[in-house]
Amino acid sequence: MGVYKDRVTIYEVAKAAGVSLATVSRVINNQSNVTPETKKRVEETIQRLGYRPNALAQGLATSRTTNIGIVLSDTNYMYICNLLSGMIDIGKIYGYQTTLFVTKHSPDEAKEVISKLITSHVDGAIVFDDELDESDIRNIESYNVPTVIIGNKVKGDKIASITLNFIDGIVDFVEKHKNGDKFQFVRIANEGKLIRGVEKGLEEKCRDYIETISCSDSYHEVYSHFVDYFKSIPHGRFICPRDSIACAIQNAALDIGLKVPEDVQVLSIIGTKYSSIARPTVSSLEMDMYEVGSIAMRMVTKLLKDELKNREFVFNSEFVQRASTTE
């Protein structure tokens, strides 16, 4: 069939090096109690045979896998990629691999995914998923998987949480600019809890200055929707979940001959680098998602060692005024 090595086991290494498996095990785990000569001999044999330990067997024997499970609702948005990137980078520093569990915004899948998470015996988990509620998190906890949950305040022995506070920044903004057109909150179908939470917060705190308008989640559909919209209502102020949506609206306005920000203003709740790439640049609530990811990963690693003092971390977003809104 080919030149495939049948995977070499610790047993064969031991035999080839003339020692017992225990010794080989000590060498690959860098334990001190091995003579330098023995160690060298074993290491050479490992090299020569191309031996690689089997992480499954190690995991089974130690009940530690050096794997962190990451639960996300999607990986197709820039800000989620930034988040993911932060987690992975830091995870690597601490020697953790990451296994991805994606739920696609569906509650059913979310439940199933938890099941897989448990089964997979990750050492810890980071959850940034809108469909999971507290009971799901408790479920994970009950299987003894230390978990950091982003965007959902949950307390527990093995749980830490990161709150993403967009609402204060946006309420500030709305309050400061309440004179003029009512703000239109652009509600995207199937949007996650993070954004829904912001919407709810705005409803509570700024009821008088906010209306809601619904759209599908596609740049092109939003764009054409608003081309029509602006034909009858040639002005407005729009609060959008993401920068691509904000761009869709401002592009529609511009293409129809309206002016941004004179006639139409847009503002994005979650900004990415594209907020400052777009023209006009899009005002947004900046939050460094890469940083959020890094912190999250740092928190799980601490949680694993029972060294995490502060179980609750709050990220505040900062409103950044750009060209798509007036001062």
Place this chain on the structure above:
Amino acid sequence: MGVYKDRVTIYEVAKAAGVSLATVSRVINNQSNVTPETKKRVEETIQRLGYRPNALAQGLATSRTTNIGIVLSDTNYMYICNLLSGMIDIGKIYGYQTTLFVTKHSPDEAKEVISKLITSHVDGAIVFDDELDESDIRNIESYNVPTVIIGNKVKGDKIASITLNFIDGIVDFVEKHKNGDKFQFVRIANEGKLIRGVEKGLEEKCRDYIETISCSDSYHEVYSHFVDYFKSIPHGRFICPRDSIACAIQNAALDIGLKVPEDVQVLSIIGTKYSSIARPTVSSLEMDMYEVGSIAMRMVTKLLKDELKNREFVFNSEFVQRASTTE
């Protein structure tokens, strides 16, 4: 300490249900040879006890993990996220989890990452990484891990490859527009092999119409670099690796009072949805990276079952003329 279940094992389920482990095993693996009543009883016990199989033990016993390893150089670019998203979605359909291995464009890390990939005993792998060369892939192959490699033609018994052909589209474009300013290929530091390959191809085939200009990989640095640049050379045609770089250049041009595409033209090799969001819209070579990811995942799953006939898949990019270049 808390309410943690000590993870229930198959053994305890068997005892509680009054059957042997073999029977429980049969039930959780959905094997047919179990009486409906026994099956029901076991399932109830599983429910009641909250039993979840241990994937490590299963993997050890069967030498199958239902895990696919994905090797990437980065997760911070939109097109890579799209790629990833495609892989994950399809993987899920076939019942595979995905474990991520990220190399951060470093050859050293790349070697180490392969080691981890082997160790982790994934059933298969998808590699989209610029630092790995053929010998690394052979290495993976020699450990019997069926692998799909994106952007690098490698042949082997357990290897399939996907070629991303950007070069033909771009050569076409250059040929058609060779009159006028020489094209400047914008070379980004630490750029991956994919882009370097395009550069090399252009050098070979369009030597007379191409020059190279070097930049760092940051929107803001590229932007300010070109603001300066355009002060002394107020025109040019630029071939950029990604749309954010193209935007940096065209924004610099616009902000300094130049016109796009009259004075300055830009073109992005890899386009994302932001190519059509940017204003002016950016001409680019479209390739649906989500689709690439889906195909890649489909190919590994076939490879695993030895059912893959066509070991080589070529994606051609299509040049899409937008507002940043002239016809």
Place this chain on the structure above:
DNA sequence: CTGTTAGCGCTTTCAG
């Protein structure tokens, strides 16, 4: 249809 038993590859006491 169900149970017994021998591994899967590794770690980890416990002796020596």
Place this chain on the structure above:
DNA sequence: CTGAAAGCGCTAACAG
């Protein structure tokens, strides 16, 4: 400092 042996949780013949 090194080896022997038990066990991690599960699967898969093999018997019955």
